[in-house]
Each structure stands twice: as C-alpha cells, then as structure tokens.
Amino acid sequence: MKLAIVILCLLSVYLSEGQSIEQVKFTGRAELMLELTHRYKSNYLTISHHQYRMAFTELHPYESDLDEIVTEKHNFHGHTWMIDILPDYGDDQGLVTPIGFDYYGGLYYNKVLSDEVGGHISTINYLSNNNILYEDVIPDLVNQSGLQSGGLSKNDRFMILSTQGAFTHGKDDLYVIEYIENNWSHMTNLGSVVNTKYQEITPFLATDNKTLFFASDRQGGKGGYDIYMTERLDDTWQNWTRPINVSEVNSIQSETSFCFIETDPFAYFIRSDELDVYGDIMEIPIKQNIVEDSSFTEIIDVYKKSYFKVVDGASENNIPAELIIVEDFITRKKESGIFEAEDLVGKTLVFKSAGYFSSKLKVGESVPLGENIIYLQPLTAGSSITLENVLFERATANILTSSYEQLDLLVEVMNENPDLNIRLKGHTDNKGNPVSNLELSQNRVDAVADYLRNKGINRRRISGIGYGGKYPIASNETEETRQLNRRVEFEIME
Structure with a gap:
C-alpha cells in the first residue's frame, strides 16, 4: 500500500512538472x-x-x-x-x-x-x-x-x-x-x-x-x-x-x-x-508533433452582448451593485451586479457596493463582447487594498496629477463610511539604497495623507508608515514584477 502511494505521488509530480506535453x-x-x-x-x-x-x-x-x-x-x-x-x-x-x-x-x-x-x-x-x-x-x-x-x-x-x-x-x-x-x-x-x-x-x-x-x-x-x-x-x-x-x-x-x-x-x-x-x-x-491548422473557422462569439459583472475581489462571487454614469448623472442598481454595456461607450463609470471600495473607469470606443469583470475589494478589518493608479514623479514624493482621480475615490469612500479608519502603507522595490527607499516610501505616504486631509478627511482617521522594499508582493528579479512592488496601499483598521 505504501509503495502504491509513493508511485502515485511520483506520478503526480511527474505530470505537474510538464512531462505530459505531447x-x-x-x-x-x-x-x-x-x-x-x-x-x-x-x-x-x-x-x-x-x-x-x-x-x-x-x-x-x-x-x-x-x-x-x-x-x-x-x-x-x-x-x-x-x-x-x-x-x-x-x-x-x-x-x-x-x-x-x-x-x-x-x-x-x-x-x-x-x-x-x-x-x-x-x-x-x-x-x-x-x-x-x-x-x-x-x-x-x-x-x-x-x-x-x-x-x-x-x-x-x-x-x-x-x-x-x-x-x-x-x-x-x-x-x-x-x-x-x-x-x-x-x-x-x-x-x-x-x-x-x-x-x-x-x-x-x-x-x-x-x-x-x-x-x-x-x-x-x-x-x-x-x-x-x-x-x-x-x-x-x-x-x-x-x-x-x-x-x-x-x-x-x-x-x-x-x-x-x-x-x-x-x-x-x-x-x-x-x-x-x-x-x-x-x-x-x-x-x-503538431499538425498545421488548415481550417478557416472564424472565432465564435458565444456572447452576443457586452456586459459588466461586479464581483467580490476576494471570493469572485457576484454582489449587488450600483452603476453610476458620471456624465449623465444616472444611477442603475442590480442585485445580480450585471449591467449591459452597449450604451456605455465613451462614458465614465463608477461601480459601488456597500462594504466595498469603489471602482472607476473610462470606457473606450467599444466594450469587448461578453463578460467584463469588475473586481471590488471588501472593506474588512485587517485587509489591505492597493491604490492601483497612484503614481509619483520618479524618485520623489510628488504625486502625479493622474493619481488624483483614484485618491478622490478614496475620499468619497471614506465620506460614505464615516467609521472607516485607514493606515497608509508605502512600498518600493529593492533597487538602490535601502535607507533611501525607506525614507522615500515614508515621504510618499505622508504626501498621500496630506492630500486626504486637504480634502476634508479628519487626520485622526489616517495613519501611515513607509516600509521601503521590506514587503514585496512579487519578485524583484524583473522590471515587470518590480513595478508591482512600487505601491501605496491602505489597510482597514479595527
């Protein structure tokens, strides 16, 4: 019996290591x-x-x-x-x-x-x-x-x-x-x-x-x-x-x-x-051992319509949501979290759900057919949410103007949730002097905190700390993954 288990385990490793490619x-x-x-x-x-x-x-x-x-x-x-x-x-x-x-x-x-x-x-x-x-x-x-x-x-x-x-x-x-x-x-x-x-x-x-x-x-x-x-x-x-x-x-x-x-x-x-x-x-x-494709079958569009589906960013389950069309001052509500998208081309959209961090996007000239997923991150105590589009001038704490939209969204969420307190967390990659990276991350946290306070958020609701390159979420081996480590997050406090 033990031998059989060992053989099965070895077979599992054998297959998982890519040897099953025909x-x-x-x-x-x-x-x-x-x-x-x-x-x-x-x-x-x-x-x-x-x-x-x-x-x-x-x-x-x-x-x-x-x-x-x-x-x-x-x-x-x-x-x-x-x-x-x-x-x-x-x-x-x-x-x-x-x-x-x-x-x-x-x-x-x-x-x-x-x-x-x-x-x-x-x-x-x-x-x-x-x-x-x-x-x-x-x-x-x-x-x-x-x-x-x-x-x-x-x-x-x-x-x-x-x-x-x-x-x-x-x-x-x-x-x-x-x-x-x-x-x-x-x-x-x-x-x-x-x-x-x-x-x-x-x-x-x-x-x-x-x-x-x-x-x-x-x-x-x-x-x-x-x-x-x-x-x-x-x-x-x-x-x-x-x-x-x-x-x-x-x-x-x-x-x-x-x-x-x-x-x-x-x-x-x-x-x-x-x-x-x-x-x-x-x-x-x-x-x-590959047979060249000689067919001319076009891609099948199984979805005849474009739609947005709002899901919990942790569980990926559908959640009830609101869709705000900014230019038209229109709000739509769906218990399913599913919104048809054919009339939303060129519009600025905000997706909201109670207990979640909102998402804002500008729709281009078209929306891809089928399901377009919108992930909303839950505002649960202890969870950390990355501010995806908060950017700074290179090697400084000067916030780029393109970041204001995301920061204003955070201000809006905090105004809608008056009991919500956050801790800002700044991170860098591991390039350069560690002491300088630590100082830079703290300065960027302070800059974000100042922005929120200037927008009317009580300073007692905001704390912050810079970690430098201490807590990477991806490898620092490549430029593509290092950019994931250069981030500002906010943690939901108890």
Whole structure:
C-alpha cells in the first residue's frame, strides 16, 4: 500500500512538472546560444514561421532612435538566419517588443510610450519588407501597465496580445484578435483558465492554432516567470486545458518568449540574469508533433452582448451593485451586479457596493463582447487594498496629477463610511539604497495623507508608515514584477 502511494505521488509530480506535453518533446538540455550573445542583454524574442528569421529586443540605455531596427546575418544549425534587433529602452522612454513576421517578411511590433500624466500610449505597428511603416488599428486596445507583448499565427490570421486593459483578470491578460476583411477584430479575453491575477506575457501560438505557450509569474512556478503550455478546446478561444509548467525550460530565474518553427530542431527562449528581466537567448533541442491548422473557422462569439459583472475581489462571487454614469448623472442598481454595456461607450463609470471600495473607469470606443469583470475589494478589518493608479514623479514624493482621480475615490469612500479608519502603507522595490527607499516610501505616504486631509478627511482617521522594499508582493528579479512592488496601499483598521 505504501509503495502504491509513493508511485502515485511520483506520478503526480511527474505530470505537474510538464512531462505530459505531447505536442513537443525535449531531447536535450537548454544551452546558451553563443551565436547570439551580444554586448547588450536581450529580451522579447520572436521567430518567423516562413523564413529563417528572428527578432528580439536589446537593452540600449544610451541610444535615442526609438524606431531603429538593426538587421544582421548569423549562421547556425546549418542555415543563414536574418536577425532583427529592436532597441528596448525600458521605462524611461518606452518599450518596443516584436510580435511576429508575416508571410511576406513584414514585422509586427508593439510600441508603448509614457504620456505626460503617468499613463501609457500603446500602438501596434507593421514594418513591411520594403521598410514602409504602418500603424494598425486594434479595437479595444488599452494598456495600463506599460508592458505589451504578442505573437502572430503562422497563417497571419490570429494575433495573441498581452496587455492590461480595464477588464483584465490581473496585471496583464492574454487576448486574441482575428484579421477579417482587412481589419483586426475586437479583442477576446482568453478566459480565467489561462489568465490569472498575475501577469501572462510573451504568447507563442503553434502552427495548429491551438497549442499556446506563454510566460507567467503565477504561483507555483520555479522562478520569477515560467513558461506554460495550454491547448485550446473550442472556437470560442475561452476554453483551454489547465496550463502545464514546461519544466524542461524553466529554472529559478525568469524564462520568457518561448518559440520554435517546424523546420528547425530547436526551440528558443530568453532566460534572465540574476538582476534583471534582460538576459540571454537560450536554445533547447526538441521534437514536435503538431499538425498545421488548415481550417478557416472564424472565432465564435458565444456572447452576443457586452456586459459588466461586479464581483467580490476576494471570493469572485457576484454582489449587488450600483452603476453610476458620471456624465449623465444616472444611477442603475442590480442585485445580480450585471449591467449591459452597449450604451456605455465613451462614458465614465463608477461601480459601488456597500462594504466595498469603489471602482472607476473610462470606457473606450467599444466594450469587448461578453463578460467584463469588475473586481471590488471588501472593506474588512485587517485587509489591505492597493491604490492601483497612484503614481509619483520618479524618485520623489510628488504625486502625479493622474493619481488624483483614484485618491478622490478614496475620499468619497471614506465620506460614505464615516467609521472607516485607514493606515497608509508605502512600498518600493529593492533597487538602490535601502535607507533611501525607506525614507522615500515614508515621504510618499505622508504626501498621500496630506492630500486626504486637504480634502476634508479628519487626520485622526489616517495613519501611515513607509516600509521601503521590506514587503514585496512579487519578485524583484524583473522590471515587470518590480513595478508591482512600487505601491501605496491602505489597510482597514479595527
């Protein structure tokens, strides 16, 4: 009996470690790709299904031409590869990430720039093989995180995007769009099996248009980001198998941008160094068993309408809610917490429920079809709520004007709940001097407290403390996860 239990336990570990992947078998160990080891660190890798061609970003901290794409030739695995290198400037100037090459050799890529008020402007661009640059229009494309990545299908028909919109499950979700009649479709969220409250980034769709690889920093992984694999179950693009950790690739460091083509016996990915998300290009030998998709079935829209569903941020259960349409001075109440969204395009909305912290958002030109979840955090004693959009000038305690809307929402909630007392908590990442970080976090807490007091909140209801980088909620290994640690929270006091 004991032997049987041991065998079952070992089998469970065996399956959970990614060995049940039938589409791709790994025939060796991951090794550093010496042919592509440059003087700069690399990131965001993509590969062409049609030519021996690769594109990736390199961190060029002192360059200024954001649109520069450097093309080189390298020989490896018996073929001459074209290598397109896009400068990646990080948070200071923006972010450029490749999406994929189409049949004609053109390159799709993302560009994310910071605006003047602490937000982000995202575009998807297409550089043709004769160097003509276009900007593609993607309905519903909104980015609140400053990070965006993607992958293009071999038939150039589907694009998987990773971005943080108004209705994501977490920081960055995966969406699919389809190219129909010379236009990209509205974005469809891949659903809660794939997307979590953490980040899902760098998607790669295999030639069957069903097998999807992506990176995530979800719980249960080996490092900051791990590579996962899942398989699409139907044409809604919202039903998937449970993602499997690809253990042969993953390590205690971060792995992203896993990709391969059927004519090459290797897969490629990025493994970070110990200090940052930027790292080295790795290769690992594989054998694949993937049948290319030859069908032309369009994405099925199972939902004919767009609607918002308000849920408890802890339990994810529906809760009764109010919807306030700010411009029209209209309030709607629903016991179900479900509101049809077709007449809400372009409106500013506030979602409220008794005992919860309210949520405010500006609806864009359209609302994605189907269910758009609004998470409200319960105001229970001892719980901490992050002020998602409270931002400061770099390395100072000066609050950006884009933060006022979120802070005013906190003022409103405190006025509606006169017995609510809070403790503000300031956090930084672990970069820089720990003493300076501690002082900076305290100064930012004091700045937020002063703002609330100036809005009429009694000072006795507010306390605050800065913790510096003592309590991270994510890895400090990568820039994408470090930004989660730079935050201001408020704790509900007894």
